[in-house]
Amino acid sequence: MTTDRPTRTLWARLKAHYGEGLPPLADFRGVFKHVRWLMYVVRTMPLGFRRLWKLQPIVALVPSLFCIFLLRAGFEYIPVAMAFLAGAFLFILLRIYRLNGGEDGRDSTAARLSDFAVQYALGGVLVFILPFYLESATFFSWNIAFNVYLLALTVVANWDALYLALVVRRPLWRTVFHGSIFFATLNFIFPVLLGMRNVWSILISAGLSGLLVLAFAHPERWLWRRPKNMALVLFGVAAVAAALWFGRALIPPAPLKLVYGTACDGVEQRKPALPFERMTEGERSRATFFSAIFAPMGLKEGVVHVWRHDGEPVSEVDLGSLTGGREEGFRTWSRHTLREGPGRYTVEVWTAGGQLVGRGSFDVTPKAE
Template identity: 30%
Template sequence: MTIKALVARLFDTGSRFIRRYPGVVALFGFVSGVASFVLVDRQAGLAKVVALIMLVSWVWLMLEKPLRRAIHRLFGWDMPPPLLHYATQLVHQESLFFIVPFFFITTTWHSGQAVFTLLLGAAALVSLVDPLYYRWLARKRWLYLAFHSLTLFAALLTALPIMFHLSTPQSYQLALVIAVLLAIPSLGALFPYRGWRRGLAIVGLALVVGLCGWFGRTWVPPATLWLTEASVTLSMDDAEREPGQSLRELSEAQLRADGLYAYTAINAPRGLKERIYHEWWHDGRRVDRIALDISGGREKGYRAWTHKRNFPPHAQGKWRVRVVTEAGQMIGVLRFRVTE
C-alpha cells in the first residue's frame, strides 16, 4: 500500500468513527483538558509541553485552509468536512477545558472578573454540546469568529507565562496583539464590499477590538497567579515568614500602635518573576500603593507582605487591600474594618 493510499484510509477511518461516535470526541476533549490542568499543577516541565501542544494546535487551526490545499496537492485527497469540523471542535474543547480551571481559581468573584470567567465557562459548555456548537454557533460567522478569538486569547494568557516565563503584563499585551492580528484575516468575512473602504473597516474594527481588550484588562483574571493564603494581621514572624492572627476587625488604637501587615502567598509558575502591588483602599479611596517582587515555583505560594504604619487621621471605616499586577489585573482582595 502506498503512503498516499494509507493516508487516505486513515482519514476515511477517522471520519467514519467521528460520525458514528460524536460523543467520544466531546468526552475526550473534556477529560484531556482537565487532565492537562491537573498535570500542569503537578509538573512544571510537563506544563511547557502541554502549553506548546495548545499553541501548535491553534497554529494548525489558523492555517486550516492552506493545510487542506497542501494535503490535496501532495496526496490528491480532500479532507472530509466532518473530520475538519470535529477537529476544530476538539481543539476548542481541549483549549477551553485546559484553561477554564486556571481562571476559575484566579477569579475574584465579587468583581468584574466573574463576567469574563463565566463567559469562558459558557464557551466550554457550548463546545461540548453538539447542537449548540453546530446549529447555533458555527452557522453564525461573526459569533463563531468571536468565540474563536476569545478562546485563543485566553489560551495564550495561560500558556505564555508557563512556556516563556513572561510576566502577567507582558503576557497580556502579547496575547492581545497575537489574537487581534490572527483575527484580521477572519474579520474580512464581515465586510462583503471591496476596495480601500473594506481594508479601512477591517483595520478599524481590529483597533477597536484591541482597545476594548486593553481597557478591559481589569476584568480579566491573571490566569497563572492566585492567592493560596492571605490575611491582615498585627504581627509577622520574619524568620518563619508566618503571619500572626488574621483579623477582620480592629480598633483604631490597635491600628496606630504598630501598624498593620497585609500578608499574601501567591502561586505562580516556576521561573516566573513578577512585580505585584498591595493597594490600600479606605472607604473607596486609594491611600497607598506598595510594590512587591515575587518568584514562582513554591508549591504553597510565594510569601510576601507589606507593613503599613502611616494611616490617615480618621482611619475608621471599611478598608481593603487589593493585590494587583502591574497591568492592573486583580489577584485578590483582603477586607477589614477599623472601629473606634
C-alpha cells in the first residue's frame, strides 16, 4: 500500500529550487565560516546560486516602484531618499572599481566576488532609475529613445552572457557602458537632491561621468604618462558633453512629469474651467491650456508652453519658474487667440533648458455651412 507524499510548502519548494547545490553551512567551521562559505559558493557557482542571481533585477525594481508609489501619494521627502539610495549604489560601484582597477588576479575568488558586486550595482542602479526616466518621457516623441537605450543597458547588465561578451571583454564598449550609467545616475540625482535645473544637470553629469570613467573604471597608467594622451581624453569628454547639450531634447527631464494637461475655457481657483478636446470654429475666440507638472521639493525649473497649429509653431509663452513639492503638481497655464482657423492645436510643455516635459492637444473643426 502506498501513501501520498506530503505536499511541500511553497517555502520548502523555493528553498529546494534556489538551494540546489549549495553546501550546508555546518560543513564550514571557525569564526569566519560565513565568509568561507560565500567564497566557496562564488568559486563553484552551484546551480541554485545561478538561479538566485537571476532575481537581481526584481530585487532592484521593487524599491523603485515603491518610491514612485509614495511620490504619487504625496510623500515629499521620498525624492531625497531615492537620491541617497541611487548615490549609494554609485558609490559602491566606484569603490569596487577603484580597488579593482588592475587586471592582475582576475581569476581569484576575491576578484570574482568583486565582479559580481560590480554587476549587481550596475543592474541595481539601472533598474532603480529606469522607471523615473520612463515616467518623465513623452511617448511618440524623440526623448523615448533615451529610455530604449537605458532599457538595452539594463538587459545587458542583468544578462550574464551579454555582460561578459559586450562589457567585460570589450574595453571600448565597457567605457561607453559605464559612462552611460554614470551619466544617467548623476543626471537623476542632481535635480532631486540639489534642486539643480535639468539643463545644468546634463552638462555637469556629462563632464563628471567622463572623468569618473577615467579615474575609476579605467585607471590605466598610459593616460598619465604623456600630456598628449590626457589632452585627447579631455577633448573626448568635452565632445561628449557638447553632444549631450545639443541633443538634450532626446533626454527626458527626470524627475519632472506632466501630471495633467488640458485645453479649457479658463482657470478658476487654479483649476481648469470647462475643459474640452474638440470645438467648432468660431465657438471660442481663444483657448487656455492648463498644465500641472510634478517636481520634487526644492526643485526649481523654468517652464515654456509652445503652441502649434497642425505641427507648425504659432506661439511661445514663457511661464517663469515652477517650484516643486506640491502633491497636485505645479499648476500653470497660457492662452492663445485661435486666429489660425480649423486644425489640430498642440501645446508642448518644455523646460527653459529645452527638454520636453509633455504635451496636450485639441481639435478645431470647420464651421458647418
